[in-house]
Amino acid sequence: xxxxxxxxxxxxxxxxxxxxxxxxxxxxxxxxxxxxxxxxxxxxxxxxxxxxxxxxxxxxxxxxxxxxxxxxxxxxxxxxxxxxxxxxxxxxxxxxxxxxxxxxxxxxxxxxxxxxxxxxxxxxxxxxxxxxxxxxxxxxxxxxxxxxxxxxxxxxxxxxxxxxxxxxxxxxxxxxxxxxxxxxxxxxxxxxxxxxxxxxxxxxxxxxxxxxxxxxxxxxxxxxxxxxxxxxxxxxxxxxxxxxxxxxxxxxxxxxxxxxxxxxxxxxxxxxxxxxxxxxxxxxxxxxxxxxxxxxxxxxxxxxxxxxxxxxxxxxxxxxxxxxxxxxxxxxxxxxxxxxxxxxxxxxxxxxxxxxxxxxxxxxxxxxxxxxxxxxxxxxxxxxxxxxxxxxxxxxxxxxxxxxxxxxxxxxxxxxxxxxxxxxxxxxxxxxxxxxxxxxxxxxxxxxxxxxxxxxxxxxxxxxxxxxxxxxxxxxxxxxxxxxxxxxxxxxxxxxxxxxxxxxxxxxxxxxxxxxxxxxxxxxxxxxxxxxxxxxxxxxxxxxxxxxxxxxxxxxxxxxxxxxxxxxxxxxxxxxxxxxxxxxxxxxxxxxxxxxxxxxxxxxxxxxxxxxxxxxxxxxxxxxxxxxxxxxxxxxxxxxxxxxxxxxxxxxxxxxxxxxxxxxxxxxxxxxxxxxxxxxxxxxxxxxxxxxxxxxxxxxxxxxxxxxxxxxxxxxxxxxxxxxxxxxxxxxxxxxxxxxxxxxxxxxxxxxxxxxxxxxxxxxxxxxxxxxxxxxxxxxxxxxxxxxxxxxxxxxxxxxxxxxxxxxxxxxxxxxxxxxxxxxxxxxxxxxxxxxxxxxxxxxxxxxxxxxxxxxxxxxxxxxxxxxxxxxxxxxxxxxxxxxxxxxxxxxxxxxxxxxxxxxxxxxxxxxxxx
Numbered sequence: 001x002x003x004x005x006x007x008x009x010x011x012x013x014x015x016x017x018x019x020x021x022x023x024x025x026x027x028x029x030x031x032x033x034x035x036x037x038x039x040x041x042x043x044x045x046x047x048x049x050x051x052x053x054x055x056x057x058x059x060x061x062x063x064x065x066x067x068x069x070x071x072x073x074x075x076x077x078x079x080x081x082x083x084x085x086x087x088x089x090x091x092x093x094x095x096x097x098x099x100x101x102x103x104x105x106x107x108x109x110x111x112x113x114x115x116x117x118x119x120x121x122x123x124x125x126x127x128x129x130x131x132x133x134x135x136x137x138x139x140x141x142x143x144x145x146x147x148x149x150x151x152x153x154x155x156x157x158x159x160x161x162x163x164x165x166x167x168x169x170x171x172x173x174x175x176x177x178x179x180x181x182x183x184x185x186x187x188x189x190x191x192x193x194x195x196x197x198x199x200x201x202x203x204x205x206x207x208x209x210x211x212x213x214x215x216x217x218x219x220x221x222x223x224x225x226x227x228x229x230x231x232x233x234x235x236x237x238x239x240x241x242x243x244x245x246x247x248x249x250x251x252x253x254x255x256x257x258x259x260x261x262x263x264x265x266x267x268x269x270x271x272x273x274x275x276x277x278x279x280x281x282x283x284x285x286x287x288x289x290x291x292x293x294x295x296x297x298x299x300x301x302x303x304x305x306x307x308x309x310x311x312x313x314x315x316x317x318x319x320x321x322x323x324x325x326x327x328x329x330x331x332x333x334x335x336x337x338x339x340x341x342x343x344x345x346x347x348x349x350x351x352x353x354x355x356x357x358x359x360x361x362x363x364x365x366x367x368x369x370x371x372x373x374x375x376x377x378x379x380x381x382x383x384x385x386x387x388x389x390x391x392x393x394x395x396x397x398x399x400x401x402x403x404x405x406x407x408x409x410x411x412x413x414x415x416x417x418x419x420x421x422x423x424x425x426x427x428x429x430x431x432x433x434x435x436x437x438x439x440x441x442x443x444x445x446x447x448x449x450x451x452x453x454x455x456x457x458x459x460x461x462x463x464x465x466x467x468x469x470x471x472x473x474x475x476x477x478x479x480x481x482x483x484x485x486x487x488x489x490x491x492x493x494x495x496x497x498x499x500x501x502x503x504x505x506x507x508x509x510x511x512x513x514x515x516x517x518x519x520x521x522x523x524x525x526x527x528x529x530x531x532x533x534x535x536x537x538x539x540x541x542x543x544x545x546x547x548x549x550x551x552x553x554x555x556x557x558x559x560x561x562x563x564x565x566x567x568x569x570x571x572x573x574x575x576x577x578x579x580x581x582x583x584x585x586x587x588x589x590x591x592x593x594x595x596x597x598x599x600x601x602x603x604x605x606x607x608x609x610x611x612x613x614x615x616x617x618x619x620x621x622x623x624x625x626x627x628x629x630x631x632x633x634x635x636x637x638x639x640x641x642x643x644x645x646x647x648x649x650x651x652x653x654x655x656x657x658x659x660x661x662x663x664x665x666x667x668x669x670x671x672x673x674x675x676x677x678x679x680x681x682x683x684x685x686x687x688x689x690x691x692x693x694x695x696x697x698x699x700x701x702x703x704x705x706x707x708x709x710x711x712x713x714x715x716x717x718x719x720x721x722x723x724x725x726x727x728x729x730x731x732x733x734x735x736x737x738x739x740x741x742x743x744x745x746x747x748x749x750x751x752x753x754x755x756x757x758x759x760x761x762x763x764x765x766x767x768x769x770x771x772x773x774x775x776x777x778x779x780x781x782x783x784x785x786x787x788x789x790x791x792x793x794x795x796x797x798x799x800x801x802x803x804x805x806x807x808x809x810x811x812x813x814x815x816x817x818x819x820x821x822x823x824x825x826x827x828x829x830x831x832x833x834x835x836x837x838x839x840x841x842x843x844x845x846x847x848x849x850x851x852x853x854x855x856x857x858x859x860x861x862x863x864x865x866x867x868x869x870x871x872x873x874x875x876x877x878x879x880x881x882x883x884x885x886x887x888x889x890x891x892x893x894x895x896x897x898x899x900x901x902x903x904x905x906x907x908x909x910x911x912x913x914x915x
Contacts, residue, residue, distance in 0.1 A: 325501025331491025
């Protein structure tokens with residue numbers, strides 16, 4: 001394969017041009033490196049290197065203006081805007097920045113295409129006036145200000161561009177317009193210089209004018225790179241611009257056209273591969289490169305062209321170890337590195353008006369990879385303190401109390417950023433220096449992180465300079481907007497050997513270059529090409545009338561680049577994302593469809609399914625050994641609780657994790673009061689109310705006296721359990737009121753019962769019982785333990801009462817089949833619990849008379865006391881089956897022993913249940 005650059009140099013050499021005296025003008029700087037390398041292959045003798053510059057450098061030299069960043073242009077434009085706008089209609093800098101960026105892009109296009117400004121701006125103003133055709137006297141203030149803005153666009157443009165020219169700076173379009181104005185003077189002073197323009201395609205009006213002027217004066221040669229397949233097809237967008245140039249330029253009326261090549265029709269190995277997601281594409285390219293790297297010499301002729309810059313990091317992590325040399329042309333966006341996420345989080349929390357910080361935001365910052373090492377072991381301690389105390393919002397004072405040895409660091413992160421933009425910038429710079437000091441301890445290991453810090457420090461210095469010069473940033477919100485604007489345009493550039501190894505680049509970086517093997521990613525509609533977008537104040541029809549580029553022309557630019565890459569390549573891999581998500585339709589690009597319809601090449605197509613592991617629904621089964629049995633023995637000595645036993649019934653594996661391995665569930669912060677917290681508050685409140693009446697008859701007045709204490713007592717227990725969680729607003733306030741209502745309703749039920757003439761004696765409140773049970777088959781002691789919420793005597797009948805804050809129906813405390821008591825969790829877990837409490841009470845003080853046991857459900861208070869009952873298989877109540885007798889407990893005890901024997905049986909593993 002001979003490259004376009006090589007062919008061009010041979011042609012110049014054949015035509016006896018002194019290559020040292022030529023000025024080569026290329027679309028990009030990168031192509032110049034390859035051109036210089038190819039010179040040594042064409043010209044065997046020693047020579048001085050010719051002048052090789054990009055079109056941007058050439059035009060800047062012509063205009064005598066220096067290009068400045070978009071952000072600095074914004075500040076300059078705001079100066080002009082403020083001077084020319086009446087005070088009451090002037091936007092803040094933050095609001096101005098949102099629309100001024102679009103207007104600057106329009107100014108840029110107007111100048112690049114040499115549009116007559118007066119005509120265009122008057123036309124735009126007239127359009128807006130027509131849209132709001134109401135009588136002048138009937139126009140609202142808003143409409144007046146709106147039309148005032150459009151009428152002054154021409155004034156803004158003229159004043160702004162004049163100011164920039166006076167300062168010898170400009171945006172790209174202005175530099176081009178000035179260059180056109182200076183071209184005659186340049187030609188008069190450059191009679192001996194020959195310019196060679198190569199590899200261009202879409203030219204704006206300014207570039208066309210400059211090149212044609214040089215051609216007319218025999219000071220230039222221009223070499224195009226277009227294949228005859230595209231050139232001869234009048235509908236093919238790859239040749240849209242070059243066909244226009246050949247038709248419209250006077251030069252081609254009398255001069256030959258260089259060149260139309262015939263490379264695209266040659267045999268090519270084209271593979272179109274659909275791969276889901278960005279990471280999937282990166283992994284597939286990695287596998288492809290592993291195969292290609294078997295012949296290392298081929299890698300020098302291989303390029304990976306990324307349709308999306310976000311694919312760079314996944315790709316770098318997917319490159320096989322067999323590839324030792326990689327050259328990355330595209331820069332990695334600063335906004336994508338971890339340090340950007342840290343500053344994003346910091347700006348977000350300081351934009352808010354409040355002086356307190358949401359705990360998740362604080363933890364996110366403390367746990368960040370750049371910050372956590374600065375706090376050392378204190379980082380986990382801080383997070384633990386926040387979690388244990390249920391702190392939802394933290395002040396800087398609280399943070400300093402939690403970590404008293406880190407006042408300076410806490411001030412940097414959470415201090416008074418809001419006082420001014422300069423304070424915020426200084427805090428950021430101080431933080432960067434603090435992180436640098438830590439990373440410098442192991443500099444070799446942290447080179448990349450230190451590079452991140454350097455680039456961000458440079459960005460902050462630029463922000464500081466801009467604010468010192470223009471003083472438009474007066475708050476953190478505006479600073480954040482400008483910071484993001486600067487960040488979006490900044491990249492971390494990689495250093496490498498551009499002529500060696502695998503080449504990774506973006507589509508625009510591939511201009512003029514040729515490779516034998518091409519891998520192109522993200523060839524999806526909406527990416528390659530980008531498709532319709534209307535980020536402009538200039539309507540579509542006005543653009544057409546003034547011959548400004550629309551999405552049609554922008555798509556044609558990418559069509560040319562795509563097909564030019566394919567012209568001389570032999571092996572082509574076109575990869576697209578098959579996944580449909582929020583940012584991608586999963587539709588392959590029209591370029592792929594066009595390749596299929598051309599019929600020139602045989603195209604191999606396939607969809608690559610991700611090789612995901614098959615997740616087997618294996619049931620976890622843990623065999624018991626003597627160590628496990630030893631832990632069970634310890635627990636049995638302590639005492640099996642009803643909740644532990646029912647957790648085994650529900651899922652044996654949970655019992656194994658919690659009671660044998662002693663794995664506790666992570667306690668998350670309760671932003672909204674959890675159900676178990678609500679239940680505990682109700683239990684504790686009723687314990688406070690009823691404990692003073694232990695051993696006494698309950699009276700109506702006694703219960704009435706409890707009512708005024710509800711608010712205070714519930715609040716006390718919420719504070720005790722919910723720590724520093726806020727119960728004064730939102731859902732938590734609702735839960736707090738629900739707790740009070742539950743207790744109030746319960747007391748009302750109690751009062752009604754007493755008013756009806758029933759006697760109630762409080763026997764015990766929140767009583768813990770522990771009893772040993774004899775299991776001859778086991779050679780170790782086994783105990784049962786449980787805490788009963790309330791025991792009372794109602795009309796002489798003893799009742800064992802379990803409170804439930806959730807909803808329980810009567811059928812949940814009934815038993816039909818005793819054998820299912822320890823196997824069916826859903827049907828019998830509540831019955832099992834109340835029978836356990838009854839058994840423990842009986843073991844402590846044997847019954848002389850039958851008792852009742854049951855549940856009071858606070859979500860089903862109208863049902864009253866839900867008594868345990870034994871039902872026959874037909875479902876009807878048997879005589880006296882609501883009373884718990886010795887026979888009832890014997891039946892319970894028989895099932896209980898079976899359950900404990902199963903838990904302790906080495907032959908029966910802990911087997912997971914499908915819940």
